Amino acid sequence: MTTPTIELKPSASPLSGAEREAILASPGFGRHFTDHMVTIKWTEGRGWHDGQLVPYGPLSIDPANMTLHYAQEIFEGLKAYRRPDGSVATFRPEKNALRFQHSARRLAMPELPVETFIEAIDTLVRQDRDWVPAHGGEESLYLRPFMIATEIGLGVKPANEYLFLVIASPAGAYFPGGVQPVSIWLSEDRVRAVPGGMGDAKTGGNYAASLLAQAEAAGHGCAQVCYVDAVEHKWIEELGGMNLYFVYGDRIVTPSLTGSILEGVTRDSLLTVARDLGYTAEEGRISVDQWQRDAENGTLTEVFACGTAAVITPVGTVKRADVEWQQSGGEPGEVTLRLREALLDIQRGTAEDKHAWMHVL
Numbered sequence: 001m002t003t004p005t006i007e008l009k010p011s012a013s014p015l016s017g018a019e020r021e022a023i024l025a026s027p028g029f030g031r032h033f034t035d036h037m038v039t040i041k042w043t044e045g046r047g048w049h050d051g052q053l054v055p056y057g058p059l060s061i062d063p064a065n066m067t068l069h070y071a072q073e074i075f076e077g078l079k080a081y082r083r084p085d086g087s088v089a090t091f092r093p094e095k096n097a098l099r100f101q102h103s104a105r106r107l108a109m110p111e112l113p114v115e116t117f118i119e120a121i122d123t124l125v126r127q128d129r130d131w132v133p134a135h136g137g138e139e140s141l142y143l144r145p146f147m148i149a150t151e152i153g154l155g156v157k158p159a160n161e162y163l164f165l166v167i168a169s170p171a172g173a174y175f176p177g178g179v180q181p182v183s184i185w186l187s188e189d190r191v192r193a194v195p196g197g198m199g200d201a202k203t204g205g206n207y208a209a210s211l212l213a214q215a216e217a218a219g220h221g222c223a224q225v226c227y228v229d230a231v232e233h234k235w236i237e238e239l240g241g242m243n244l245y246f247v248y249g250d251r252i253v254t255p256s257l258t259g260s261i262l263e264g265v266t267r268d269s270l271l272t273v274a275r276d277l278g279y280t281a282e283e284g285r286i287s288v289d290q291w292q293r294d295a296e297n298g299t300l301t302e303v304f305a306c307g308t309a310a311v312i313t314p315v316g317t318v319k320r321a322d323v324e325w326q327q328s329g330g331e332p333g334e335v336t337l338r339l340r341e342a343l344l345d346i347q348r349g350t351a352e353d354k355h356a357w358m359h360v361l
């Protein structure tokens, strides 16, 4: 694998400081983008080449671009945080780089070297560092690396050209209510991913597959949909774009990776953070019936969703076809909030980084 250098071609007219500060005061999620982006090309026979940092802007795409037709696309999500001394750090970028390689293999795309993935992110964050929100709040700079096929043609095959990009977006809370509990619709008929499919790859197709059930969840008054396995339609898998944790007193359990669940970086980090705090943290199988039963008999004390965008978000109301119940009386649970603070303290640089997760720029 070749590792291209990234040529800097900065914008001649970035947003003014005042315009940027107005956005940072209330960024929302995924609505505003920084001044630059990184692009790197891949061509069969040549490998990775033409790395550039350029002004953020539209791409010119041929209508017969293969990605538009056959969805050969993968992406990642990670965040950069402002530290107390004003420096900036990203959280576990090599973990995202490795998952990006895993997704690339599944979609028959070229693998980007880990060091190039990290260098591309570092280059963009260094250039647009003024876009990293102030230390201490909920805000951070969300980074979105992604890769698309760029070959033109309608034959179904792996493309012979690709474009890797990184864009950045200042981000506040993913859910409008912040840390308020979200409601979940249990989708027991529609599934997100199947065994042998691409559920463990981070590709746009999985998110497209989740949208109809997500719309149905909204129709039931819920913020998120929870998927079950595609074979027995009974084992909890994940939400449309987040993993789940179940709290049984001082034991936390997340669904085991089955091949159709995305291996979340936050999910993985929490197994470690929870053990550091003295909890028992496990992977296991939880059925929909068990969820309902354990919630009703009170042994299941809390449930929360986790992901880069969502951080840790408590689950409140849970609905299935003919019944609904409340987790933690509809309030954020104590364990959920403790884990959330512990993880955010590491990410913001106010707690010891004993697992060397922070990549300081």
Ligand code: COI
Pocket: 076, 077, 078, 207, 241, 242, 307, 308, 309, 310
């Ligand atoms: C993330 O948490 O980074 C995700 O990719 C979830 C979603 C925003 C698509």
